[in-house]
Amino acid sequence: MEMNATLPYYINTTNVIEHVDNFATLRQSLKIISLIIYSLAFVLAFLPLSVTYTALDFHWPFGNFMCKLNSSLTYLNMFASVYILVVISVDRCVSVVWPVWAQNHRSVRKASCVSLGVWALALILSTPYFVFRDTAPLYDIILCFNNFALSDDYETPSVILLRQFRNQAMTITRFLLGFVVPFTVIVSCYAVIIHRLKRNRTLASQSSRPFKIIAVVIITFFLCWAPFHIIALIESASHIGTEPSLTFRYVITIGVPIATSLAFINSCLNPLLYVFMGKDFKDKIRKSILSVLETVFQEDSSSQSR
Template structure:
């Protein structure tokens, strides 16, 4: 099999760079390679453990939210956590893959599914974050006019569309993902085998544009509008109006957003008055900065390296630093991108007081149920012991009666 120069690329399962004859290329002998087989498995293990715990807790809390308190943002957050969790469950396979020196022992089906989960999460998580950003823009900048638009039915329909779009973006990569024997390393690697350079260039640009730049532009525009709205001083007035409307409105969607740092329904006459509003405004701006920075810092390095790879494959770059960056920094920058799956539940849920309160209540309820079950078990065990003791006494009485009766007959 003749392998094109770009037939194998670093995506989530990075086999070493492969030349046209299938041999591992050593284009920059003076640039030392990064020891992937030790660094990557360790980073993946940490991300996997922390991310699974955080997302499971977030899913438990969001799934156990009462129907009256379910919101549009909760719906997006729940789907985001599910997307992150599905991907994190595949990370142990990639950790084993790296630790075995790019040898994939799990078969072709697992290779396709695990690689698809990575791409699915790459698109789905960014799309859901974009939806949440747009929802926050509507809730904070247009809290009254958006009440009729921001309902749970539309949010669920939007989630379905996001999943369909993410699957559509993932399907081409899944088609070209496969296991392939690399003779130079004597391993069966899980790689992306592009039919030609057009496939590679199209999917790479789609990843950069659809999976990063366009969502980043939308997110930035939403939060810039939110920042201008509050810094202009109209935010507090809107919150006061929304507070008054919430008292008479039957819709609770815009009145209670546990995971949204400041809610449109604020009571300006409550204790503290202006200072409390100031603290809420400061919390909004800090959370906005955290959302944008986390998204940008986690994924920007990976897409930069992807862009360098596009330029290199088109002949615009042909230097040792470009080769070294693509084949050594891509796995490391992907680790940073993967960490966003562990950061998301912390960023969107655990910094909220309402979320922490629901988590504490859920934990307390679980402890109460466990304690009640243990007491019931102890009670049943005590009742069984009592019955057993009573039965033993009856046996003893019968035995004594039998001895007395035998003595009388003797």
Template sequence: MEETTIPFLTFYFTDYTTYYIPEDPVIDPNTYNAVKILNILIYSITFILGVIGNGVVIWIAGFKMTKTVSNIWFLNLAIADFVFDVFFPLQITEWIMDGHWPFGQAMCKVIFTALFLNMSVSTTFLMVISIDRCTSVMCPVWSKNHKTLKMASTVSIVIWSACFILSSPYLAFFDIIHDSNSNISYCIPIYSDSDGVDEGQYKAMLITRLVIMFIIPFSIILICYSLIVIRLRRRTHSKFSRPFKVIVTIVSSFFCLWFPFHLWPFLEYMNVEISATMDFVMSHIVYAIGFFNSCVNPMVYAFIGRDFKKSLVKSIPFLLESTFQEKIESAEPSSQNMVETEEMTTIN
């Protein structure tokens, strides 16, 4: 069977000439078509679920409820995921057109920079939510006295600004290349002005992305929820199955969806010998899995902490409102039981 060259690698941080060598085709067409169909399917599902789920969260947390600190975290998380999801039709179009990018150079730079911006913002707010929950359980009185809307708004602005600064190099790296043979344009990351890859730039971006978007957030999320588990076990002297399941789901989903996304490029960085076909298949699958996190967040953070059977007979607005609504206590906790009740509510 005749093999074919893959003329583009969406989101793949390497030299495009690795696969784009007309006289030396390396990818079997059946493999390419299978990956193409799978990515279109995953991107379509992510787009539909993400836009609907995050759109509902934005509507409820942003317009239907009184502003609280928790609402601000969830609203920013939903906005980041929503903006990320609305760009998927362009990615789907690119796959359908076999890599051709018809939207121009400006859109190439802006859209892919926005994608990485919102990925980093989403990951950072997942970390902030875990810190907020941890402080609410470990130091409930302090948390009530120091968590303010102004503080939450300031933190949100700082997060968006910092993530934009970290994502801004993609404005320079993503660019259009033209295939003179087929007269087709491709939008890809190019880490050098020459035909090769600037190894220093490539490795710097790879390490920065790994540290900022995975190692630091996952470590903090794991530490925060571990402290919560320890505290609740001491307080309740029971297994508290529902909060524990929520915590396991949150930590597991973050790790399982993002770890492959960050691991696979590092295999190349460590010069692990991998066939071109396997590299092509896995590089696209791990990205699709990582992107799927944007539609999982509303389900994990808004729905799993409530009784599923009861939620089936309630409207989505009521469900989300009950999830985001923070209890407003008129007086400080006056007993140990009140603190324990608040801790369990925070996790659920």
């Protein structure tokens, strides 16, 4: 599944015609919805090519290189935004659990190096989408799709198996590295934060706002990304074995644009969530640091008096 396309990675003329005939009205409605959501995301995240591609009913007029670039940049943004969330979560956790250490060791230079590392990792993970993305004519339109075999052969069994294998490998890798691992780290970090704040009854009793924002961040991440990866796994599995049923095609036809739109929306929501989160956490961390320092000074005074 692609974040900027609803067509399968292989070109099968019969299937495409049947798909268009059976779901033309449904796809038109979903296209309008996707356009509205993509245009909202365009205001914040600059997605003109995806908006145009959807508006032209998935006709790609920008050439092969831009097809590759657009797809790779889309996934670059996906991996970068997800892992920046991970880094922020880890940073919050360290600041709450070890406030004095964090105050003494965190710096702008180290933050810049971590950010550079995140973008480098995102670039590595998005490179295969530049390699495998391709264009091909189909009647009066040009498709921008994943050519996992890097071949125009769609009939040889060995080539078909290669396409299926690479498609499944990339889908599973994206699911693990783009959702399972980041989500596990984020949930673990905020679980530690909640546990630490609850242990400090003074901080916990002053406001329930941090807990609410943490819950919103985790729920938003899950609701925005889980459907995308689940639909991608389902679609990848559909290329194995018998021809998918009509009901299954309906699910894919409806699920792909909705899941893709949710994934785009997440990138727009994250900055807003962390703006609201930032000030409250800074206040809590500041109070936590003061509390720790007060305890240290009290222990030091007691030892000196002895």
